[in-house]
Amino acid sequence: MSQTPETQSIDLQDLSVITTRPHTFKQNLHRVPPPRRYKTSKQLFTDEQKYLQTKDIKFDTPTWQSIGAPPSLKPNKHYCDITGLEGRYKNPSNGLRFHNVEIYQEVIRNMPPGVDQEYLKLRGANVVLK
Amino acid sequence: MAPSKIKQEEAALPPQEVYYLKETPTPLTPEPFYTNYHQGVPIALDIGASSFKVGLTNANEPNNVFPSVLARYRYRKKPVTVTIVGNDVYRDPLLKTSIKSPFDGPLLTNWDYVESMLDYTFEHLGVTSNNGKLNNPIIMTEPVGCPLSQRTNMYELLFEAYQAPKVTFGIDSLFAFHANSKPNSDGLVIGTGHELTHVIPVVGGKGILLQTKRIDWGGNLSQQFLARLLGMKYPYFPSKITSDHTTNMFKDFCYILENYSDQLKGFLDMPNLEQNDVVIQAPVDLSLHTVKKKSEEELAKQLQRKKEQGRRLQEQQQQKRLEKKIQKQEELDYYSKLRDEIATISKQEQLDRVVDEGFEDLGEFNKYVKNLEKTLKSKDDDEDEGPVDPATAWPLVDIPDDQLNDEQIKEKRKQKLLKGNYDARERNKEIQRQEEEAKLQREKEEIEWRERDLEDWSNSKRLKVAELIGKHTEKVKLLESFKDRKSMAAQQRMKNITDLANDQSVGASGNASNRKRRRAAASIDNDPTDTFGANDDDWGVYREITNSSLEEDLDQISKQIVAIEEDLLNYDPSFHHEDTFSASQTFDWQNLVLHKFVHGPRPNLNLALQTEGIPAEEIANHPEIILKNHQMHLNIERIRVPEVLFQPHTAGLDQAGIIELLSDLLWKRLDGNFNPGGQAYNLIQNILITGGLANLKNFDKRVQTELTGVLPVGAPLKVRTAKNPITDAWKGMQKWSQDEESKHSYVSKAEYEEYGPEYIKEHGLGNVCLR
The missing domain is CATH 3.30.420.40 (ATPase, nucleotide binding domain)
Known part of the structure; x- marks a missing residue:
């Protein structure tokens, strides 16, 4: 690490004080902080969905859900799962796409178990057991 | 490359430029x-x-x-x-x-x-x-x-x-549009973010949220995708790659291709790869890895020491043998003197003397002395063994038995044996000599043949090589098929193994008591007929049926091929080094997609060192190799990762890409009127790309080219990138606040x-x- 002496002299605690000291602009004595339960984005989206269902909204109101891009209507182009080149061929046993015979012989045929699913996972084509 | 008689050295390519893994630097100013x-x-x-x-x-x-x-x-x-x-x-x-x-x-x-x-x-x-x-x-x-x-x-x-x-x-993208456009203008914003990308139409300076579409993809997801791709490409990479590293890699090296499907085709081809490939070096401390190498001098010294030791040991052995001999000689001298002494006295006294010396009786004493004489004599004989003269060495062999006494007959038998041995040796020598002569003769004939009709000679030689190569590939295939447990050959082999094992165990356990036990208790787990392994020799079955003979055959065949090819190389002007079997077998990295993908546009150093005959251990500690092991090559990833915006399915995202969204928006959801006065006509003249990913090279060009293909001929399409994709949203807010x-x-x-x-x-x- 190349640190200039100037940056080295900065003390983390001094830096921290800027954020943590009492602020002149934040002196609401009556404030009761709301109970904050940590929720992931996923949970927040389901909450939002439930909330929207309680509202009687018009079909053309833009909401988080309605503006999501629809699935593509065009046929997907195929690419080699290993290299990313054009994927002309498909291994019938696990569905991996490959560019040429070399990729098949060198990679796919000698693939340790499970790795094929890892490759498929990259494009969301893996088998999910529930 | 022109064909040549000798193996060509590859022209040394200059080393590639190496980039170091980049972390977010310590800020210089507070x-x-x-x-x-x-x-x-x-x-x-x-x-x-x-x-x-x-x-x-x-x-x-x-x-x-x-x-x-x-x-x-x-x-x-x-x-x-x-x-x-x-x-x-x-x-x-x-x-x-x-x-x-x-x-x-x-x-x-x-x-x-x-x-x-x-x-x-x-x-x-x-x-x-x-x-x-x-x-x-x-x-x-x-x-x-x-x-x-x-x-x-x-x-x-x-x-x-x-x-x-x-x-x-x-909305940040709309603020950025506001900063980059005249008031109340029409247009389209492509707002790329850390996690999301939006396509928002703007009419009269107002965003039309109803027609907005969102792709759940952004810079952070791109970075994660890159990290996953690299993890699959280099599963055993020795140092840890953090998201900070991949973020910087994505920012520095990823870019968008103007025409993906066309440019992807030649992406890994040699001249292109030179600039498409980027080498990333992870930090590595070489001093930790270098093991002190022994110098030539030290090795020589070591050898000398070893030799010296061996010599000393031999000397000691010799000394010991000599001492023993002297001791035995002394003993013999003493006992023979004793024998001479006691020859003249009475039997009883003789016995007493002998018992005093530690023997049980006279017989044992005599036997002992005789043995001593014998050993000393044989030792003497060992030392002088010169060449044998067949004419005089065995004089008794040709004399009939009736002219000899018993002693001589015994001797004759011995001589006969020796003579037989000698003759056999001579015969072998003769056969060898004849073979050598025949070989010389064959060579001579071949030379004559070659000089007489070179074409015929070379044709027949080539045929021979082809035949051998056919055999070689067949054997290789067989060997290969043994690796697959389900292949025909492997199944047959397993069958043979079980047959062999059965034969042996039946032979070993064929007696009556076993048969009785067999009847007593038989279950699947404890099958008394299955005694394989009870005897250690049973496991020898596996030794008998290893594939080593197949490997030996392969070795021999390739030796033959090399020998014939050498002749062809020497005498057939149309046979070049490139035509040899070994050349066809060698690893030409320039033709291997996988090599170029993983190792970039340079030959494999590891293989080069192996062919130089450097031992594996030394290669592993070679500083160049250690550096190479800590390197990653970015090539297809550079374009594959940003491509997700245009083809989200390549990252498993079931959404339409940017271009499809745009064309769908312009043609279907808006009026689809590309003539002056139409809504779509106004929007396409002002397409703005903003947000972090707008910094990717060629983003605007790609949108321009692909949209042109979708829109009617002559549509006044204009795509541009925000002046400062990161801060323009803030500037729009500042402008709007006024x-x-x-x-x-x-x-x-x-x-x-x-x-x-x-x-x-x-x-x-x-x-x-x-x-």
């Missing part, structure tokens, strides 16, 4: 504090998932731009917890592991962090107050179609904690308290109310 603070001036806060752009709107640039990260660190010794925000987290390596973001995906989730970050922000904007409240209006960004919980929390924070007088929210529209878009504290968190005032650059 985060600036704003000096021109005034109460009442709106504060614009662009709170992106990647970075915060904040400033008072009486300036033209955001005062602070810092990554949206925060680190809480607790010192062990003194119980103090520090809270460090933004660029400052990179000041101390201590904090590295505790860097967190208030975002989870596209939404703010950790509101404690948000509050700390806002405290930090306002302090750096120089905010001071005399009434304990934040006395500035707030303009803030929020996601398109912002979930209620998000806005509720933010309202609560701004109105309750900071007691801001009024607040308004807007507009008349902004004045009546704020929600005041009183309104918030009356209408609750669902209440917003709609304006052209923000979200809309639920209807």
